[in-house]
Amino acid sequence: MRRFERKQNIFRNKDALGESYRPDQIEERDEEIEEYMDALQPVVDGWEPNNIFLYGNTGVGKTAVTDYLLDRLKDDVADYDDVDLAIISVNCKTLNSSYQVAVELVNKLRPAGGEISSTGYPQQTVFKKLYGELEAIGGTILIVLDEVDSIGDRDELLYELPRARANNNLDSTKVGVIGISNDFKFRDQLDPRVQDTLCERELQFPPYDAPELENILESRAEVAIAENAVEQGVLKFCAALAARDSGSARQALDLLRLAGEIAENREVDLIERDHVEAARSRLEQERVEEGMRELTTHGRLALLAVVSKAAKEETPSRTREIYEEYTALCDSSGTDSLAQRSVHNHLSDLRMLGILSAYENRSGSRGNYYSYELDVPFTSAIEAMSDVLRLNSEIETIRDIASMNNVV
Numbered sequence: 001m002r003r004f005e006r007k008q009n010i011f012r013n014k015d016a017l018g019e020s021y022r023p024d025q026i027e028e029r030d031e032e033i034e035e036y037m038d039a040l041q042p043v044v045d046g047w048e049p050n051n052i053f054l055y056g057n058t059g060v061g062k063t064a065v066t067d068y069l070l071d072r073l074k075d076d077v078a079d080y081d082d083v084d085l086a087i088i089s090v091n092c093k094t095l096n097s098s099y100q101v102a103v104e105l106v107n108k109l110r111p112a113g114g115e116i117s118s119t120g121y122p123q124q125t126v127f128k129k130l131y132g133e134l135e136a137i138g139g140t141i142l143i144v145l146d147e148v149d150s151i152g153d154r155d156e157l158l159y160e161l162p163r164a165r166a167n168n169n170l171d172s173t174k175v176g177v178i179g180i181s182n183d184f185k186f187r188d189q190l191d192p193r194v195q196d197t198l199c200e201r202e203l204q205f206p207p208y209d210a211p212e213l214e215n216i217l218e219s220r221a222e223v224a225i226a227e228n229a230v231e232q233g234v235l236k237f238c239a240a241l242a243a244r245d246s247g248s249a250r251q252a253l254d255l256l257r258l259a260g261e262i263a264e265n266r267e268v269d270l271i272e273r274d275h276v277e278a279a280r281s282r283l284e285q286e287r288v289e290e291g292m293r294e295l296t297t298h299g300r301l302a303l304l305a306v307v308s309k310a311a312k313e314e315t316p317s318r319t320r321e322i323y324e325e326y327t328a329l330c331d332s333s334g335t336d337s338l339a340q341r342s343v344h345n346h347l348s349d350l351r352m353l354g355i356l357s358a359y360e361n362r363s364g365s366r367g368n369y370y371s372y373e374l375d376v377p378f379t380s381a382i383e384a385m386s387d388v389l390r391l392n393s394e395i396e397t398i399r400d401i402a403s404m405n406n407v408v
């Protein structure tokens with residue numbers, strides 16, 4: 001067996017490409033930072049903070065910019081004796097009601113051993129306990145609620161918290177809420193009263209374009225990657241791929257990190273374009289697998305039907321044709337098939353997940369119909385499918401047909 005050996009030809013500090021790294025510098029967000037600083041100005045001036053709602057797609061720097069600015073704000077207000085600032089951050093991802101977020105906040109503020117249980121209290125009791133903790137800290141408190149959309153429509157806390165002082169629930173403490181979300185619908189679904197308070201200041205972070213992503217990658221590569229370990233054009237390529245797909249800095253950084261790991265495993269000292277291509281297809285496969293995990297058996301069978309059509313070079317394919325393929329697969333797997341209408345719904349879900357793309361065709365008097373094709377490489381889709389459906393011989397046949405047709 002080989003020994004573990006330290007590898008450092010490619011990476012100088014791989015953690016700097018990871019999710020928990022906090023960059024010293026934020027690139028390409030000058031305007032947003034200006035606006036954000038304006039919204040935070042009342043804190044420095046000693047007034048009641050604005051409530052801020054920050055939204056934009058995933059990976060566009062909402063959390064990074066917030067962390068960076070709040071660190072700065074903390075340092076800068078230290079110069080003013082009459083401002084006492086505390087910042088509490090909670091990620092709401094696993095908390096799907098006001099009640100749960102309030103419990104989480106109380107428990108963050110209490111010393112170990114003093115936590116309250118996450119069930120069993122009336123909501124107002126938990127809110128009261130929260131006000132008690134906030135009042136005990138005093139001064140100005142900014143509460144950051146990341147992924148705030150997880151709270152869903154049980155959003156009373158978002159209404160109560162910013163008004164706590166006006167409603168005499170807090171006496172001297174000044175509270176501001178910073179809500180962060182990548183769900184564009186969330187804001188519009190909020191109760192209008194919540195909208196008015198929480199969205200006092202709204203900041204939108206647009207997706208990055210390719211040159212912006214390239215700058216972000218360059219500044220991160222300086223910290224993360226060994227000297228002369230990236231072939232010329234590779235950062236541009238990663239940036240272009242991520243810009244075309246999502247405009248997400250996370251995606252661009254993930255591509256670079258994985259490309260570096262692939263280069264490392266191939267025992268070369270240079271990250272090349274090929275490694276980025278390989279990283280892209282692996283990440284795409286992960287995305288399909290992740291999407292697939294959420295699918296029901298029928299969703300998977302509907303996807304496999306499209307994969308089978310793709311192997312025969314028959315995509316884009318109409319729902320009716322996909323449905324025939326689907327019923328045949330159901331027969332082979334001993335599963336009762338659903339009606340065509342339901343399969344159509346599964347196909348539109350797969351489209352939402354970015355696994356399929358759809359085209360609307362107009363067929364004159366007989367109305368419109370949709371046709372579908374894979375929006376991910378054939379290989380990624382079939383690889384992801386092999387583990388989860390017990391249809392080995394069918395999947396082998398599809399693979400054979402695909403290789404005869406040179407479909408990859």
Ligand SMILES: Nc1ncnc2c1ncn2[C@@H]1O[C@H](COP(=O)(O)OP(=O)(O)OP(=O)(O)O)[C@@H](O)[C@H]1O
Pocket residue numbers: 017018019021022023025026027028029056057058059060061062063064065181182216249250253
């Ligand atoms: N402008 C930037 N300069 C430097 N690094 C950035 C910038 N924008 C994003 N990043 C980096 O990209 C990654 C993703 O950013 P971040 O977590 O802030 O995205 P987000 O908008 O909060 O996404 P999500 O909604 O998924 O939480 C992080 O590693 C972050 O450090």
